[in-house]
Amino acid sequence: MLSKGAARKVTIFVNEDTQRHLTSLYESIMTFLMHKGVAGATATRAIGGFGSHRVLHTPGVEVLAEHLPIRIEFIETEEKVNEILPTLYEMVTDGIIEVQDTTVLKVADKDKRAVEPKRHRMRVASKAKLMRIYMGEADRWHGEPLYDAIVKQLRMMDIAGATVYRGILGYGAKGHTHKQQFLRAPDLPIMISVIESEEKLRQAAEVIENMLDDGLIVVSDVEMVRLVNAEPSGENADATLPAK
Numbered sequence: 001m002l003s004k005g006a007a008r009k010v011t012i013f014v015n016e017d018t019q020r021h022l023t024s025l026y027e028s029i030m031t032f033l034m035h036k037g038v039a040g041a042t043a044t045r046a047i048g049g050f051g052s053h054r055v056l057h058t059p060g061v062e063v064l065a066e067h068l069p070i071r072i073e074f075i076e077t078e079e080k081v082n083e084i085l086p087t088l089y090e091m092v093t094d095g096i097i098e099v100q101d102t103t104v105l106k107v108a109d110k111d112k113r114a115v116e117p118k119r120h121r122m123r124v125a126s127k128a129k130l131m132r133i134y135m136g137e138a139d140r141w142h143g144e145p146l147y148d149a150i151v152k153q154l155r156m157m158d159i160a161g162a163t164v165y166r167g168i169l170g171y172g173a174k175g176h177t178h179k180q181q182f183l184r185a186p187d188l189p190i191m192i193s194v195i196e197s198e199e200k201l202r203q204a205a206e207v208i209e210n211m212l213d214d215g216l217i218v219v220s221d222v223e224m225v226r227l228v229n230a231e232p233s234g235e236n237a238d239a240t241l242p243a244k
Contacts, residue, residue: 002039002107008081009102012072012088014095016045026070029091033074036084041074075102105156121227128224129201133192133208134216137166141211147190150208154194157204165191195224 018025026043033041046069081099088097139146147164154162167189194201205217 002076002104004104004107006078007075007102007104008078009073009075009100010081010085010088011098011100012092012095013098014070014072014092016068016070018094020091025091025095026072029072029088032087032091033072033084036080038074038076038080038084041072043070043072045070075104124226124228126224126226127198128195128222129198130220130222131194131196131201131205132216132218132220133194133212134218135190135192135212136214137188137190139190139213139215146211147192150192150211153207153211154204157200157207159194159196159200159204162192162194165193167191195222 012029014025014029016024016026020028030041030043085097085099133150135146137145137147141149151162151164169188194204196204201219205219209217
């Protein structure tokens with residue numbers, strides 16, 4: 001089963017009209033991958049392309065439209081890729097197979113979570129830090145909204161949670177009033193609220209500080225009460241709960 005850590009990404013390029021055993025090659029490859037227990041695979045149809053034959057395939061030319069490239073991509077463990085690669089090599093007689101080392105950061109399985117039995121709730125209280133990040137809605141980071149990029153970065157750092165608040169009116173150190181104006185791009189105030197342990201929040205603050213050109217970061221001491229679902233461990237399960 002695919003898990004977090006080192007893995008291999010395999011990309012296969014074939015023509016849409018290439019056949020194998022009375023069916024399309026890309027469908028045969030997808031069926032083979034599914035039967036071999038590959039975690040997941042995606043086949044996408046390009047809108048244009050050319051290969052070693054030096055012929056440009058586009059939807060605009062009906063005769064060439066059937067030859068458009070198909071891209072099949074999947075990620076699996078090195079052991080699984082080594083197991084199925086010889087068969088893929090034999091199946092793809094006209095195309096490209098590319099294998100790259102990659103890293104899996106997160107594996108989400110909604111079906112697995114859905115069938116988990118109901119668990120008892122456990123109350124855990126501890127000291128923590130509250131970080132508030134202030135910026136403008138129009139601020140950008142590599143072409144995307146800065147607040148969106150910060151939330152993505154926090155998720156990659158395994159921060160427990162973050163909430164984005166959009167203000168209706170505000171001003172900052174420069175004295176400029178930020179409000180919704182007709183026929184103008186919005187630049188309303190944005191605040192991101194994060195609660196985490198001191199160590200993890202300090203690491204996150206260092207990363208976010210490098211992303212802010214004009215903003216404010218405020219850190220406060222808080223007491224965090226977390227409600228955790230836990231498996232019952234018998235009659236003495238309540239003994240693990242902190243005293244009220």
